[in-house]
Amino acid sequence: MIPLPSSTEVCIVGAGPSGLACALGLAARQIPFVIVDALEQGHNSSRAVLMQASALEALGALHPELSAEIVADGIQSKTLTLIDQQERVVFRLRMTDLERHTKYAFSLLSPQHRVEHRMREYVHRGGNSIHWHKRVSSVKEVAEGAQYELRFESGDVLRARFIVAADGSKSFLRTVAGIPFIDPHTKKAAGPGPNDLSFVVADVLFEEPLPTNVPRDALQIMAGTNGVVLTAPIRDSSPSAGGDRAQNLFRVYFGVPDIPSRSPDAAYLQAILDARGPGSHSALHDVPKIAKVLDSARYRTRMALVDKYVHLAQGGAYILLVGDAAHKHGPAGGQGMNMGICDGCELAQAIDEHRNAALTAGTRHDAVEILEAYSTRRRAVARKVIDMVEDMTQTEKGGAGWGPYFRLTALWFVFKMPFVNSLAAWKISGLGHAKKRRS
Numbered sequence: 001m002i003p004l005p006s007s008t009e010v011c012i013v014g015a016g017p018s019g020l021a022c023a024l025g026l027a028a029r030q031i032p033f034v035i036v037d038a039l040e041q042g043h044n045s046s047r048a049v050l051m052q053a054s055a056l057e058a059l060g061a062l063h064p065e066l067s068a069e070i071v072a073d074g075i076q077s078k079t080l081t082l083i084d085q086q087e088r089v090v091f092r093l094r095m096t097d098l099e100r101h102t103k104y105a106f107s108l109l110s111p112q113h114r115v116e117h118r119m120r121e122y123v124h125r126g127g128n129s130i131h132w133h134k135r136v137s138s139v140k141e142v143a144e145g146a147q148y149e150l151r152f153e154s155g156d157v158l159r160a161r162f163i164v165a166a167d168g169s170k171s172f173l174r175t176v177a178g179i180p181f182i183d184p185h186t187k188k189a190a191g192p193g194p195n196d197l198s199f200v201v202a203d204v205l206f207e208e209p210l211p212t213n214v215p216r217d218a219l220q221i222m223a224g225t226n227g228v229v230l231t232a233p234i235r236d237s238s239p240s241a242g243g244d245r246a247q248n249l250f251r252v253y254f255g256v257p258d259i260p261s262r263s264p265d266a267a268y269l270q271a272i273l274d275a276r277g278p279g280s281h282s283a284l285h286d287v288p289k290i291a292k293v294l295d296s297a298r299y300r301t302r303m304a305l306v307d308k309y310v311h312l313a314q315g316g317a318y319i320l321l322v323g324d325a326a327h328k329h330g331p332a333g334g335q336g337m338n339m340g341i342c343d344g345c346e347l348a349q350a351i352d353e354h355r356n357a358a359l360t361a362g363t364r365h366d367a368v369e370i371l372e373a374y375s376t377r378r379r380a381v382a383r384k385v386i387d388m389v390e391d392m393t394q395t396e397k398g399g400a401g402w403g404p405y406f407r408l409t410a411l412w413f414v415f416k417m418p419f420v421n422s423l424a425a426w427k428i429s430g431l432g433h434a435k436k437r438r439s
């Protein structure tokens with residue numbers, strides 16, 4: 001194990017997608033950094049499955065081969081289809097409308113841990129290590145010089161001018177910086193409430209034959225009276241994969257009224273499919289049968305956003321927020337990891353510009369403004385994405401009565417207009433939020 005140094009310029013706390021993206025951006029600019037994580041090694045849990053063009057473009061600007069490898073690991077979902085419980089197509093969003101703007105004119109279906117694995121490989125190829133099993137337990141400003149001192153549970157001590165808080169939604173560093181996590185609608189501190197979303201996620205192997213109403217090459221979302229049922233095919237990368245097994249592996253997301261008390265098992269998941277999954281209300285198709293559950297988890301989440309991403313200590317050291325440490329929302333539209341990767345890439349650029357401004361004729365004021373601009377820009381992006389995710393969540397939730405019925409009917413109607421499709425694909429891709437990159 002490589003020991004932690006006693007000082008560095010940038011310490012990235014958290015080796016999830018946001019921290020890794022920032023590490024890749026700093027490495028590309030030869031800015032010294034250390035990246036640490038409390039875990040013993042990268043996680044394998046069922047979280048994100050959908051990656052959008054903006055994150056692939058951001059990583060591709062640093063390492064074109066990295067994006068190519070991530071794409072090769074996944075399935076290119078060229079459409080995103082919303083169906084109602086009777087399996088009528090409400091809309092089939094064509095991501096291919098983005099072809100004029102990007103070579104990634106699709107949503108990529110690939111498990112988050114596989115994307116992180118690729119990103120870690122590139123961090124290592126750049127000659128940098130990830131320091132696992134290093135939980136930051138306290139942070140204080142150093143009296144002399146613009147630095148923070150980080151203490152770890154392992155007993156290590158590290159000094160850094162910039163701390164990148166990539167430590168997820170329960171961010172310890174956000175608390176150290178005194179930045180509250182606010183519910184964007186109530187404007188109060190985000191906490192448990194009636195609008196919390198509960199859902200279960202599982203990687204399942206379906207029995208053969210798979211009913212044809214479960215697409216093997218694209219994402220499908222079913223809005224029903226009791227919540228969403230989403231099926232996303234994923235590649236089976238295990239050495240034993242082959243034949244039917246490779247084709248019948250799916251990640252499923254089910255909205256549920258209350259999260260189960262333990263990891264959902266096959267019986268729990270199958271009961272949801274039987275009640276409101278594909279085939280449950282159709283005389284034409286059977287309900288897909290689960291042969292095996294490979295992994296499952298349950299989540300409860302809520303919307304939250306910070307009012308600033310940057311904390312400047314009196315002496316001139318910084319805590320800079322990226323990813324879930326700064327924003328949190330439900331999984332609809334697959335935006336969280338995506339936005340975190342773009343935050344991380346943009347922050348690396350802002351740190352570089354800040355250093356250049358501080359070294360050249362610029363005043364300290366100019367340098368500070370660069371990081372403030374990062375904060376303002378990324379917060380505005382997060383706010384827009386949270387609003388979009390909230391709209392999508394309302395649609396996906398379905399529900400009984402006239403309200404949900406009119407919502408789906410209105411969507412069916414407006415998606416008949418080609419420009420609505422292009423606009424929706426553009427919004428989901430996140431391409432409109434990209435900042436012009438200098439390197």
Ligand SMILES: Cc1cc2nc3c(=O)[nH]c(=O)nc-3n(C[C@H](O)[C@H](O)[C@H](O)COP(=O)(O)OP(=O)(O)OC[C@H]3O[C@@H](n4cnc5c(N)ncnc54)[C@H](O)[C@@H]3O)c2cc1C
Pocket residue numbers: 013014015016017018019036037038039046047048049050051112134135136137166167168169171172201299322323324325331333334335336337338339340
């Ligand atoms: C069920 C589910 C489905 C999702 N689906 C999608 C999707 O399809 N598409 C999408 O884009 N997003 C999706 N998301 C969101 C996505 O998973 C998150 O937005 C993403 O993981 C955020 O990355 P991050 O790097 O900011 O934080 P995290 O991934 O949470 O990483 C934070 C890291 O910080 C480390 N850490 C925490 N505290 C400390 C400490 N004190 N010291 C050292 N290390 C510390 C943790 O160990 C962790 O590794 C989904 C999320 C869930 C839960």
